């Protein structure tokens with residue numbers, strides 16, 4: 525296994541939720557980190573600010589739809605809005621970020637001999653007809669629905685980068701990330717866990733979409749970051765696609781109830797229409813990540829929700845304002 529000590533890492537999307545945690549972990553392990561982010565959904569002024577730790581981080585404001593030329597050892601490409609509320613706001617930009625961004629960064633990684641860790645997603649499986657989802661499943665995605673800009677964008681990025689590795693020797697590792705949550709999420713990020721936590725703490729009804737019987741499997745962000753770093757450092761991950769997620773599956777209704785239980789609050793649920801093409805079941809098969817990386821998530825849902833709720837409480841009490849989305 526390689527070590528991160530002195531390694532130059534580039535984290536695109538490093539001002540976002542996962543990117544901030546990843547940047548911090550890389551710095552803690554001795555890496556020098558350049559964060560590249562256009563700040564479209566990420567923030568530099570939250571409690572989860574990436575820069576400033578150990579003085580080994582720098583920040584470049586840049587949209588990856590434009591080419592960039594950076595030297596280093598490892599590139600983590602996380603730049604892309606991940607919450608449906610954000611990626612559906614400007615679907616053309618979401619598509620361009622996924623596809624054009626991957627093309628520019630892929631070329632750069634080949635030219636500059638970087639290890640490329642691509643943040644792909646469980647959304648490449650769409651509304652899956654196979655359960656749980658393993659990496660061999662090809663997926664079930666509608667090309668023209670409201671989620672397609674993200675799902676198809678990430679699929680096209682996988683295709684382009686895989687072809688680049690075949691044709692020009694890119695050292696590629698693709699992580700298919702399943703729903704991830706944790707402290708440091710934007711409080712108005714719009715995803716289920718952050719919505720439920722914010723609503724509970726504000727005493728508002730928890731907005732459950734549909735009847736809440738659809739499922740998700742929630743991974744705490746620290747576990748995900750360990751998996752992303754393991755993919756970058758383990759030579760056996762070269763050329764591989766791996767699911768990273770927590771295989772403990774919950775209905776959305778259960779997630780709402782868990783948030784209330786952990787917060788120690790009793791707030792009503794409000795049932796709202798299910799968005800178009802909302803996947804009905806999602807759960808990762810992580811046998812491959814266990815076998816190749818020796819990785820599996822460690823943080824149990826009560827502990828993870830408690831960390832998130834404690835963080836949200838502190839930030840709301842400190843008067844953190846909601847981003848203008």
Ligand code: NAD
Pocket residue numbers: 536537538539540541542543560561562563564565566567586587588589601602603604605606607610621625643644645646700701702703704705
């Ligand atoms: P996020 O929205 O918090 O972070 C994304 C970051 O990318 C933000 O800082 C944003 O400003 C930046 N960005 C967006 N478009 C950009 C562009 N064109 N150029 C430069 N920067 C740009 O989302 P996140 O939850 O941290 O997700 C990070 C990555 O992980 C994304 O690629 C996402 O697709 C993937 N992922 C996340 C999850 C999850 O549950 N969090 C699940 C699956 C996949």
Ligand code: UDP
Pocket residue numbers: 607608703714715716717719720731732733734738740776798799802803
């Ligand atoms: N969801 C919900 N209430 C909300 C936000 C989301 O019931 O306030 C549901 C959503 O319809 C989906 C699940 O929770 O079934 C997870 O949604 P999220 O936006 O967190 O992630 P994704 O749909 O991308 O998995």
